Amino acid sequence: MNASRFRRPPEFKLTDVAQQLVGGFLLAGPFVVTEEVWSLAGSMNAIQALLTVAVVFAIGYASLYKANDDRDVDAEQEVGGIPLRFISLMLVSFGSVTILALLFDAPDVFVSGSLMTLPTIETTLKAVSVGSIFSVVGASTADTLF
Template sequence: MVGPPRYKLADTAQQIVGGFLLAGPFVVTEEVWTLADGMSWFHGLATAVLVAVIGYGALYQADDDRDPDTEAEVAGLPLRFLSLISVAFGSVALLAILLNAPASFLEGMGRMEQLEVTLRVVSVGAIFSVVGAATADSVF
């Protein structure tokens, strides 16, 4: 009898490939930065929650082979899910920093305002990054 697939470090590597693949275009698109500049803190938070919902659904609702109750947990959350969320937000944030995108798109803003807009950009980009990360994790 074969049990459910167990989480391995290779799963995170797959998530990273998928997450970065779909995160890139959103970090370097001026429209995303303009959109995020117009968002409130509530919109940013709601977008972050949406990322978690999409990620959980993609991992455990769309894939019958996975059961969150049988996976290793940290603070009551499945390790695979935490990895997915970290990759989704982390890939967008890392690309934004490496490409110096906040300085390029948010000229004239103070550091604190740049940080706030960048966090909202990360939330927007993570919507797409989580789809790529979850797909890569499920397919490979």
């Protein structure tokens, strides 16, 4: 008999969220203050933005549950059928970029003060989706390694 299948999975704790936060903020910072990210966001259409969000979700899921042999998605704590760890990862990934963008006043610096024609909120959401690609890598790596 395989004893590992009877092991209880580790509980998702506040320390896991803290690890995700450290990794998410660490990799989000440089992309929030990069003019190229905001220029890309300004030129993206809605489909590109949605596909970027899908990439963030795919990277997050794959890094938590496919690249890690010790973690079983079916054994995780869930909220509405979605693993709590994955929900936290998405909130941290998108949230860290949003918080830093607002703290650094990036939408006003890179959008309002430029020649971009898209509304600030739309461009900001697209820039957050781009930055979240990198934030999710940091957040999931920190969660997996520590």
